[in-house]
Amino acid sequence: MHNRVGRTLLALGAVLALLTAVPASTASADTIQTGNKVCSMYVNSVGFGAYCSSGMAYTGGEPPPTWRERLRGRPFVPCRDFEIPKGIRLPQAPDGKTWVMRITIADYTLDSYNGGPEAHLERAYVAVNDQERAQCPFPDYMSQFWWPFKSTYPAPALQIMPTYTPRVNIPAYFTLTPDSSMAVKSDTGTYTPEEMTSGYFDQTHNLTMRGMVVELTIDPGDGTPPFKCPAGVTPVDDPDGYDQSKDPNDQVNPCKHIYKKSSASQPDGMYTVKLTITWEVSYWIGRATGWQPIGKANVTAVQRLPVQEVQAIGG
Known part of the structure; x- marks a missing residue:
């Protein structure tokens, strides 16, 4: 049971999702001095990276x-x-x-x-x-x-609460799995606070880069307008941001949608949910400057979602 509201949404998709990274122009930060090198960085709809001159940090x-x-x-x-x-x-x-x-x-x-x-x-x-x-x-x-590196965005993984198959007239809440939001993967299934906000880190250098989803736009596929959800860091111990002890209508998570009709008449009996994931990439070279944003890029994904004509939460 999760009684803390997740700070919502890091990355998106699901087993049935199709990630369609649309080509986009590169956004880059100003050249920076870090340790004993200068770096040029980029972010686009596929991933992010850096190209640095010189060598290991002094x-x-x-x-x-x-x-x-x-x-x-x-x-x-x-x-x-x-x-x-x-x-x-x-x-x-x-x-x-x-x-x-x-x-x-x-x-x-x-x-x-x-x-x-x-x-x-x-x-x-x-x-x-x-x-x-x-x-x-x-x-x-x-x-x-030279010291180049690159990281692609992780495969999307969408969670829907209170059940993966939404019910008509019951709010469906959208959240994202922590693993689908971080380039750094844990072998143990747990993360330190630093890993929760880092995308790439090399102990031999003074540069860390991270990518985080800052906004999610959802087209629910039922003919209603798309809506936007704010994004932040979802705690590892509260991965779905849903309080099981409360009624579905009393949740705090603002990323929700109420389907008024089932998907029975749709192709394969499922709505096609279209998602736009906005990634923001930042870099870190020390506490004095903190995280400095480089730029943003959008990635789209498609989710097939069945909605049932059942007026109950169970199942």
């Missing part, structure tokens, strides 16, 4: 070597080509060329452990042939100057 002690010292006489290659992140819409590349995302370290100095105060990353989507691709070679020794 945590004190002996001064880290300069970039020149780390090169040991080898040439510095300031650019690197990556695959285009999924979710980015681009036109057909010209014949003989393919699209790449080219990240370039600009305004750097080799006589610094982090590229210097003016160092920053420049990102461009360019169509290249083999000759143009060779302009940005990536020898093995240059890997120490």
